[in-house]
Every structure is written in C-alpha cells, then in structure tokens.
Amino acid sequence: MSDRLLLATFEQEDDLLAATSEVRRRGHKIVDVYTPYAVHGLDRAMGLKASRLTWVCFICGMIGALGMLWFEHWVGSVTWPIDVGGKPWNSLPSNVPVAFESAVLLAGFGSVFALLAVSRLFPGKQAHPVIERVTDDRFVLVLDEADAQFDVSQVKAMLMPFNLVELEERVVSAGGTH
Amino acid sequence: MVESEKDLQTPAVPAPSPDEMAKLRPTLITGGKVPADVTRDICTPLERGPTGLWWGAFSLSLTVLTIGVVAVTYQIAMGIGTWGLNRTVGWAFDITNFVFWVGIGHAGTLISAVLFLFRQKWRTSVNRAAEAMTLFAVVCAGLFPVIHMGRPWLAFWMAPYPNMRGSLWVNFKSPLLWDVFAISTYLLISAVFWYVGLIPDLATIRDRSKPGLRKRLSGLFSLGWNGSARTWHRYETVYLLLAGIATPLVFSVHTIVSMDFATAVIPGWHTTIFPPYFVAGAIFSGLAMVLTLMIIARKVMQLENYITVLHIERMCKLMLSMGCIVGLAYGTEFFIAAFSGNPYEQFVFFNRALGPFSWAYWTMVSCNVLVPQVLWFRPIRRNIVLVFVVSIFVNIGMWFERFVIIVTSLHRDFLPSSWADYTPTTVEVATLLGSFGLFFTLFLLFCRFIPVIAIAEVKGVLEKPRRDLKHDSAQGDAA
Numbered sequence: 001m002s003d004r005l006l007l008a009t010f011e012q013e014d015d016l017l018a019a020t021s022e023v024r025r026r027g028h029k030i031v032d033v034y035t036p037y038a039v040h041g042l043d044r045a046m047g048l049k050a051s052r053l054t055w056v057c058f059i060c061g062m063i064g065a066l067g068m069l070w071f072e073h074w075v076g077s078v079t080w081p082i083d084v085g086g087k088p089w090n091s092l093p094s095n096v097p098v099a100f101e102s103a104v105l106l107a108g109f110g111s112v113f114a115l116l117a118v119s120r121l122f123p124g125k126q127a128h129p130v131i132e133r134v135t136d137d138r139f140v141l142v143l144d145e146a147d148a149q150f151d152v153s154q155v156k157a158m159l160m161p162f163n164l165v166e167l168e169e170r171v172v173s174a175g176g177t178h
Numbered sequence: 179m180v181e182s183e184k185d186l187q188t189p190a191v192p193a194p195s196p197d198e199m200a201k202l203r204p205t206l207i208t209g210g211k212v213p214a215d216v217t218r219d220i221c222t223p224l225e226r227g228p229t230g231l232w233w234g235a236f237s238l239s240l241t242v243l244t245i246g247v248v249a250v251t252y253q254i255a256m257g258i259g260t261w262g263l264n265r266t267v268g269w270a271f272d273i274t275n276f277v278f279w280v281g282i283g284h285a286g287t288l289i290s291a292v293l294f295l296f297r298q299k300w301r302t303s304v305n306r307a308a309e310a311m312t313l314f315a316v317v318c319a320g321l322f323p324v325i326h327m328g329r330p331w332l333a334f335w336m337a338p339y340p341n342m343r344g345s346l347w348v349n350f351k352s353p354l355l356w357d358v359f360a361i362s363t364y365l366l367i368s369a370v371f372w373y374v375g376l377i378p379d380l381a382t383i384r385d386r387s388k389p390g391l392r393k394r395l396s397g398l399f400s401l402g403w404n405g406s407a408r409t410w411h412r413y414e415t416v417y418l419l420l421a422g423i424a425t426p427l428v429f430s431v432h433t434i435v436s437m438d439f440a441t442a443v444i445p446g447w448h449t450t451i452f453p454p455y456f457v458a459g460a461i462f463s464g465l466a467m468v469l470t471l472m473i474i475a476r477k478v479m480q481l482e483n484y485i486t487v488l489h490i491e492r493m494c495k496l497m498l499s500m501g502c503i504v505g506l507a508y509g510t511e512f513f514i515a516a517f518s519g520n521p522y523e524q525f526v527f528f529n530r531a532l533g534p535f536s537w538a539y540w541t542m543v544s545c546n547v548l549v550p551q552v553l554w555f556r557p558i559r560r561n562i563v564l565v566f567v568v569s570i571f572v573n574i575g576m577w578f579e580r581f582v583i584i585v586t587s588l589h590r591d592f593l594p595s596s597w598a599d600y601t602p603t604t605v606e607v608a609t610l611l612g613s614f615g616l617f618f619t620l621f622l623l624f625c626r627f628i629p630v631i632a633i634a635e636v637k638g639v640l641e642k643p644r645r646d647l648k649h650d651s652a653q654g655d656a657a
Binding site (some may be wrong): 011013014027032033034035036037038039040043046048050051053054057059071072075076079080082084085087091094095097098100101102105107108109111113114115116118119120121122123124125126127128129130132133135136137148163 | 191212213214217259323325338345346348349350351352353355356359360363367370371373377378381382385397398399400401402403404405406407408409410411413415416419422423424426427436437463555576634635637638642
C-alpha cells in the first residue's frame with residue numbers, strides 16, 4: 001500500500017454502494033469503507049469473503065459441549081457416583097442440559113472474543129475515525145493511490161455522479177491507514 | 179483480490195422497488211428522520227441533566243429498593259423463619275418471584291434474537307431497551323434462589339469446583355443444578371449480546387462528545403470502533419451467531435426452570451406440558467413488561483417517532499398470540515387432569531379452581547386469558563392508554579400464575595394431615611417490592627447513561643430518500 005489515500009465522502013448508503021461497486025469494477029484498490037451503520041450488500045460490493053468466525057463459534061461450542069459431557073461423565077460415574085432415581089451412573093439425557101448451556105456459553109464468548117481479536121478492538125484503544133462524522137451520518141470510501149495509472153481527476157469525474165460530497169487526499173505515515 | 183467474473187457482473191445494489199410497492203410498507207420511523215437526526219435525538223437527552231420526572235422516578239425506585247435491602251438484610255440475619263413458609267408449603271413467594279423475573283427477561287431475548295432471525299426490522303426501535311430489561315430482570319431473578327438458600331454466603335457451593343471435602347461434586351442429574359447453569363449462562367450471554375450491540379453507539383457518543391469524562395468512558399468501552407466496513411462485516415456475522423445461539427438458549431432457560439417443577443412428583447407440577455407452557459408464559463409476561471416500559475419511555479423521553487403506534491401494535495399482536503397459547507395450556511392442564519383418571523391430579527385442579535386459593539386462580543385467568551382478548555380489536559391495539567392498562571393486567575396475572583402453580587400445588591399434600599395454608603409475611607412482600615425497586619433503579623440508570631435506542635440499527639431502517647436523476651443515470655451507465 002502506498003502512503004497516499006483518497007477519501008471519498010457520501011451522504012447516502014445507496015450512493016456509497018453504487019460508487020463502491022463501480023470503483024471495484026474499474027479495478028481500483030479499496031483500502032476500506034467507513035459507515036455509521038452496517039450497510040447491507042457492502043461486503044459484496046467490496047468483494048469481502050464470508051467471515052470465518054462461524055467456525056470459531058462452532059469449534060468453541062463443540063469444546064463446550066463435549067468438554068462438559070466428559071466432565072459430567074467423570075463426576076457422575078467415576079469420581080462421585082450417586083444413585084438418583086435408579087438412573088444409570090452416566091445418564092446421557094440428564095447430562096444434556098448443562099452440556100448445552102456450556103456449549104452456548106463458550107460459543108458466544110468465543111466468537112465475541114475472536115471478533116475483537118481479529119478486528120483489533122480492545123478497551124482503551126485510541127480510535128482515529130477517518131472523519132468525525134463517520135459514526136454519525138457520513139459514508140467514506142478510502143482508495144489506495146498505489147497504481148501508477150491512478151489519476152485523481154479521473155476518479156473524481158467517475159465518482160461525481162454518485163452525489164460525491166467531498167474528496168480528500170491524505171498522506172499517511174507508514175503502518176497507519178489514517 | 180481474487181474475484182470471479184460472475185461476482186463482478188452481479189450488481190451490488192438491488193433494483194429499486196417500484197414506488198407502488200414501497201407505499202404498501204408501513205413507515206417504521208416517523209417524522210422523516212435522517213441519520214444525523216437519530217444521533218441527535220437519542221444522544222441529546224443523555225447529554226442534558228436529568229429531568230425532574232427522572233429524579234422523581236429514581237428516588238421512588240431507590241426508596242423501594244432500600245426497603246428491599248432492609249428486608250433481605252433482616253431475613254439473612256434472622257434466618258428464613260421470617261417467611262410464612264411451613265413444612266408443606268416449602269416454596270412460595272421467593273420462588274414465585276424468581277420464576278416471574280426470569281420470565282420477564284425472555285421477551286427481551288425474543289425481540290433481540292428471535293425477531294432478528296426472522297428479519298423483523300421493527301425490532302430495532304425496542305431491542306436495546308428490551309435487552310436491558312432482560313439483563314436487569316435476570317439480575318433480580320438470580321437474587322431469589324440465593325436468598326432462598328438462607329445462607330447466601332455459601333452460594334459458591336453451587337459451582338462444581340475441586341474441594342477438600344473428599345471427592346464431593348454437585349449433582350448433575352438435578353434440574354436445580356441445570357438451573358444454575360441455565361440462568362448464569364443466560365445472564366452472561368444476554369450481557370455480551372447487549373454490549374456487542376452497544377459498541378457502535380458508544381463510538382457515536384465518543385465522537386460527538388467534548389473532551390471530558392463522557393468522552394473518556396465512551397472511548398474506553400467503544401474499544402476503538404471506527405466504523406470500518408471490514409469490522410462491520412465480521413460484526414454482523416457475530417451478531418447473527420449470537421442471535422442464533424441466544425434463541426435456543428432462551429427456550430432452554432425456561433424449559434429448565436419448568437423442569438424444577440415437572441421432575442418432582444407433586445400433582446399439578448408433574449406434567450409434560452410444563453416446558454412449552456412455561457416458555458409461552460415467560461414470553462407473554464415479558465412482552466407485557468416491555469410494553470409497560472416502552473409506553474412510559476416513549477412518552478418521558480419523547481421517542482414517539484421511534485417507538486410508534488406500529489411498534490406497540492405489533493407487540494400487542496405477539497402478546498395476544500402468547501396469551502392464547504397460555505390460555506390453551508390452562509385448558510389442557512384441566513383436560514389432562516380430568517382425563518388422567520388420577521385422583522390426586524384431579525383433586526389438585528379442582529382445588530385450584532374452587533379451593534382456598536381460587537381467588538388467585540381466577541385473578542390469573544382473568545388477567546391472562548380474558549383481558550388480553552380485547553387486543554383482537556385494532557382500535558384497542560392502537561390506543562396507547564388501553565394497551566398500557568392491559569399490559570399491567572398481564573404483569574399482575576403472570577405473577578399470580580407462578581403463585582398459583584407453586585402454592586396451590588403444595589398446600590394440599592398427599593396426606594391430609596399435612597395440609598397447610600400459606601400467608602406471606604411483611605418481609606416477603608417487602609422483598610418482592612425491593613426486587614421491583616432494583617429493577618426500576620437499574621432501568622432508570624440505563625435510560626440516563628446509555629442510548630435507549632440502538633442508534634446504528636435504527637439508522638439502517640430509515641426510509642431512503644428518493645434518488646435524483648443524476649444518480650440513476652450514473653447507475654445506468656455503470657450497468
């Protein structure tokens with residue numbers, strides 16, 4: 001990624017969606033898009049792949065369920081067997097509810113912590129919104145000017161019909177995106 | 179970036195629906211709001227000082243909470259002999275309150291998770307407050323079994339932990355232990371679900387606040403959120419996952435609560451209808467509480483454009499359908515008792531309707547089955563005052579439902595020699611009041627410091643303004 005970014009600001013999600021598709025169709029590199037709310041269809045317009053966090057959820061859930069089933073088995077039939085209504089020591093049906101709850105607990109916490117880790121969100125992190133109004137009512141499309149053929153005036157002409165509100169060039173220091 | 183031909187050709191924006199179709203869809207948020215209005219409308223009340231009305235309500239709740247704290251302190255110091263329980267009626271007020279509060283919580287999860295899976299966009303206006311209600315109701319519920327132990331400082335014995343008392347473990351075959359796991363999982367998952375939904379809104383508050391404590395705190399808890407679409411993409415995935423796991427969770431919680439009763443051999447408890455009956459009852463009571471709170475909140479916080487008559491009406495429809503399921507369950511219980519040929523079962527239901535606690539039974543039937551029937555009529559569903567009155571009736575009726583199930587089933591034992599009566603003591607009534615005090619204190623603090631409406635979600639369901647010609651032609655060119 002070069003150190004020159006182009007920030008295109010829009011007022012409406014429809015404009016942003018159409019502009020993003022168009023920019024991508026023309027082969028420009030989209031660094032990121034910043035929106036005040038989850039814009040449906042934006043992932044497809046940007047060409048984002050489906051998140052793999054579903055796997056984290058599944059695996060954590062399985063660990064929760066199987067781990068707890070094993071623990072209940074060990075408690076109920078190995079280390080502290082007690083007779084409850086003449087049921088077998090390792091009575092699977094009575095072990096299901098707690099195993100289910102533990103699956104849900106681990107799946108939920110696992111996926112949330114994975115989300116925070118993958119997105120690098122943590123308490124006290126300094127936020128640098130691209131523009132302040134991005135958490136209010138503005139949509140910002142950030143393009144990378146890496147390409148030698150990247151011509152700002154041409155891109156501007158391309159984005160104008162999508163009710164472009166503002167176009168800003170920004171030079172960033174190495175590592176940061178804003 | 180790897181992309182297939184097909185992917186490139188697929189237009190990202192669906193063709194705009196014809197105007198005729200759009201007209202049929204009711205407006206969710208009225209007043210022609212744009213995103214900036216939503217931010218302003220929801221954040222401004224938090225930035226201003228509290229109103230006199232808020233202080234009034236808060237001091238009242240805090241007073242009631244104090245009464246509860248005094249009562250609980252007294253009963254812990256003196257022992258649960260301060261309650262009206264006896265050897266026959268071993269569970270009464272305390273467990274009634276527990277089941278009542280757990281039930282209240284269920285509507286919050288229904289609105290935030292189940293309606294999310296069903297893509298009901300109207301939920302966005304109420305889900306934040308309904309989830310907060312869930313959280314506070316479960317906190318209230320969790321207190322009761324702990325108080326009920328009599329020695330709450332030993333509550334940690336419920337957890338399976340390695341200990342020095344030989345190889346002594348909790349009994350995983352007991353529904354009471356399942357309940358410990360169900361309620362604590364429910365509390366934790368509801369809290370996480372609520373917090374994850376809050377992160378983008380906290381970032382909105384952070385970015386509009388002047389430097390100071392508010393900006394620092396919202397900055398700390400918004401975790402550096404910057405609205406990146408890549409993060410939103412993952413966030414939506416996790417939100418869907420949480421909704422997906424919270425849905426079976428909420429059904430499991432009240433199912434397990436019902437098993438506390440259903441696995442016992444007490445006539446009136448020992449029935450297979452209990453899990454669905456309890457889940458429907460829980461959602462029913464929770465919706466009544468959501469309506470009570472929302473009708474007050476929309477008026478006090480001037481949210482009439484966000485929580486519209488449409489929202490109230492839809493919640494009424496849900497409440498009516500749940501009320502009918504509950505009514506059907508009451509009828510089924512009687513039918514099965516009559517049909518079972520079991521004299522103990524038959525006696526319990528006969529005694530429920532005509533015995534010493536028949537007043538409680540008929541209060542329950544009138545409040546839960548008869549009163550909600552008025553909601554079949556559209557003008558009543560759209561009359562805020564009447565809906566409020568109905569919701570209060572249902573709240574009362576659902577508290578009595580748990581009282582009826584617990585006390586009437588217990589007070590006439592298998593042995594007539596052990597039959598007993600039950601009257602709650604002042605301490606028990608004060609504890610119930612105190613739980614309401616706690617609930618409303620927490621809810622009022624929530625209204626004061628946290629956006630009561632999910633700002634980022636509501637922005638997504640606003641009506642889109644008509645596109646102008648310039649834009650449409652550009653789309654045509656692109657295609």
